[in-house]
Amino acid sequence: MTLMLASVLSREEAETALAYGADIIDCKDPARGALGALPLEQVAEIVAGVNRRRPVSAVVDLPHDVAQARRAFEDAIKTGVEYVKFALPATPDADQMTAALAPLAERVKLVAVLFADLRPDFARLPALARAGFHGAMLDTAHKENGRLIDIMTVGALSEFTEQCRELRLAAGLAGALEPPDVPRLLVTGADVIGFRGALCAHGDRKSALSAPAVALIRDLIPTRRDLVEEMAAEWSLIARGFIEPPGVNDTDCVFLHDYIVPMEVGAYAHEYGHTQRVRFNVDAEVTRIEVSDDMRAVFSYDVIMDAIKMILSGGHIAMVETIAERLAESVLLHERVRSVTVQVEKLDVAPGAVGVKIRRERHADSRRSKPS
Numbered sequence: 001m002t003l004m005l006a007s008v009l010s011r012e013e014a015e016t017a018l019a020y021g022a023d024i025i026d027c028k029d030p031a032r033g034a035l036g037a038l039p040l041e042q043v044a045e046i047v048a049g050v051n052r053r054r055p056v057s058a059v060v061d062l063p064h065d066v067a068q069a070r071r072a073f074e075d076a077i078k079t080g081v082e083y084v085k086f087a088l089p090a091t092p093d094a095d096q097m098t099a100a101l102a103p104l105a106e107r108v109k110l111v112a113v114l115f116a117d118l119r120p121d122f123a124r125l126p127a128l129a130r131a132g133f134h135g136a137m138l139d140t141a142h143k144e145n146g147r148l149i150d151i152m153t154v155g156a157l158s159e160f161t162e163q164c165r166e167l168r169l170a171a172g173l174a175g176a177l178e179p180p181d182v183p184r185l186l187v188t189g190a191d192v193i194g195f196r197g198a199l200c201a202h203g204d205r206k207s208a209l210s211a212p213a214v215a216l217i218r219d220l221i222p223t224r225r226d227l228v229e230e231m232a233a234e235w236s237l238i239a240r241g242f243i244e245p246p247g248v249n250d251t252d253c254v255f256l257h258d259y260i261v262p263m264e265v266g267a268y269a270h271e272y273g274h275t276q277r278v279r280f281n282v283d284a285e286v287t288r289i290e291v292s293d294d295m296r297a298v299f300s301y302d303v304i305m306d307a308i309k310m311i312l313s314g315g316h317i318a319m320v321e322t323i324a325e326r327l328a329e330s331v332l333l334h335e336r337v338r339s340v341t342v343q344v345e346k347l348d349v350a351p352g353a354v355g356v357k358i359r360r361e362r363h364a365d366s367r368r369s370k371p372s
């Protein structure tokens, strides 16, 4: 399950985040940069206010000296937080620092933050795992330079979460994220997605938390409890004949047409080592929800493009059938997609186009399965 982390700077903001369902309350001073620490007295006040209703995390400004770093962490732990986050230094002594913090891993969940826009070194992840860290989080250092998703593709982010999973580290994603990014990031299987700007009025991370903005982000990250309740309610209404079963006149079509990309494809020897044009046509049949100009109602075509890019990033694929199957599978991971038609055509082998067209439906048992 993907948890929602909300960065707050006061006890009042923590209350708003709690009221609208944030899973982790993260103490941070947005005025002091991407990973600005709050004074420890303020962190302690937030911890007292939250009063164990949800876990609280705090940021520690990492002093360069190892002994001082240990002391800074000890002080943060005394506030009662459950998680401590810090920026993993991009210096050669990062592994030494990580090892020095290892004894603290028994007392608090240590989370190392790597900045996606500062050439993060993923080779450091195994050292974090060896030191007993709880997790690693990708964030952006310079918020003005774009969102996490502009800096790393969904495919690259999935590789990060996968590497974390293999190392038994929790994987977090953050970085100037906006509401439409949420469904795109859910497919990475991140354990935590973190927000500040998206929770504030006008998306300005230095403004106060806005209740409707927090509620929107919460609604975009499904919780298991929500799904179960929704499913139970829907089934009982169908059984009593109050609403039509799924598939009867309650779907819309979200499509991506004539999306042409160069890719390495084909089973012949002469098709290896260079790209050829491939055209994608994808029609996803999605459950219709109340029509409104609201992000909650949207299944985005971005998600389809992300899935294509992710498949292409894997390198040469021999069969267009394989591409079509993988694409259909990725699109069907999204909760609201009932069925999908995928057409994949090679444009450079004949005067017209050759390829395959498949239609796949969500299996009845997996209708509610969550993206993983």
Ligand SMILES: O=C[C@H](O)COP(=O)(O)O
Residues within 6 Å of the ligand: 005, 007, 026, 028, 139, 140, 143, 174, 175, 176, 177, 194, 195, 196, 197, 198, 205
């Ligand atoms: O830890 C999460 C961050 O506070 C994210 O902040 P942001 O959404 O403004 O980049």
